[in-house]
Amino acid sequence: MSDALNIPGWRHLYSGKVRDLYASQDPADTRILVVASDRVSAFDFVLSPGIPDKGALLTTLSRWWFAQLDFPNHLAEGEIPDAVADRAMLAQSLEMLPIECVVRGYITGTGWAEYQQSGTVCGIPLPSGLENGDRLPKPLFTPAYKAPMGEHDENITFERVVELVGAERATELRDTSLAIYAKAAAIAEQHGLILADTKFEFGTDASGILRLADEVLTSDSSRYWDAATWESGSTPTERMASFDKQIVRDWLASNWDKQGEPPALPDEIVERTADRYRELIERLTA
Known part of the structure; x- marks a missing residue:
């Protein structure tokens, strides 16, 4: 899984599904280098091949969102090594909390599947009569426990x-x-986008201050829909025209029974996903 690089002055610390962490070789420097790879994951599996330039695109998006949000984050001052300048962030060393903070403003995905069975999302009762892609009466906080590597959240x-x-x-x-979801959803709306749901990760610094960490509001951690299409779409697929890795999820759900290793992604799916990642950044930052 790891695409760990030999970066002068830094030693490889850890590789997650899509990011690699490096620690400074200077004992006095506690900062972490967070490098986003082109790997893509779905259903807790890392898929092949990766999405070209994904690491750079999602790092650009995270940096942009951190700048929009009035909340302490993990970014640290300093120069980023040239080898990973477009896909890395310098971050403070934090004590990460084992909670994936999911916020859902619309019903879809696993939430929709659960609602059809029990009228709930993550055990939270909802009004009857909702359709796939509907806006929820109010955003829901539906946390998850971050399982150890190789296990499911x-x-x-x-x-x-x-x-x-x-x-x-x-x-x-x-x-x-x-609060962060509400602010981000309002910003997205100004650009003709719906932020359907997202997930945040937090850590605490040496002073105990809670800081937003990891990636934020990217195409990997969030669902973005085209607002105009959502209003006029006649089918769930049309209605939820997405700017995220839903293309990958949908293809995988139709071509894999979740047994054994997932199949390789077709070139067309890889290209379409990369195009949608780029289009999202263009729309948000225009």
Whole structure:
């Protein structure tokens, strides 16, 4: 999985599904180099091939969003090595919290599947009569426990978040996630986009301050839809014209039974996904 690089002054620390972390070889430097790869994941599997320039595109988008949000984040000052300048962020070393802070403003995906069966999303009861892609009465905070590498993340209740991080921190995570989503959704709306859902990750610094970390509001961590198409779309597929990796998810769901290793992505799916990633950045930053 790892595409770890030999970066002078930095040593490879860890590789996740789509990012590689490096620590400074200077013991006095506690910053982390977060390098986004071109790897793409879906259904907790890393797929092949990757998406060309994905790491650079998503890093550009994260940097842009961090600049729009009035909330402490993980970015640190300093020069980024030339070899990864377009796809890396210098970050403070944080104590990462084991919670994936998911916010859903619209019903779709696994939430829609659960709603059809039980009328709930992550156990939260919802009004009857909702259709795939509908806006929810209010955004929902539906956290997940970040499982160890190789295991599946698990949806958890707010009460379980309290058990994991304490009541005060759990409330801060929930309220902060909902507030950031609301601000980001309003910005997206100004650009003719719907932010259907997203997930945030947080860590605490040496002073105990909660900081937004990892990637933020990217095409990998969020669902973006075209607002005009959502209003006029006659089918769920038309209605939810996306600017994210939903193209990959949809193809995989139709061509893989989730048994064994996933198949390789066709060139057309790879190219369409890359095009949509680029178009999202162009629309948001225009």
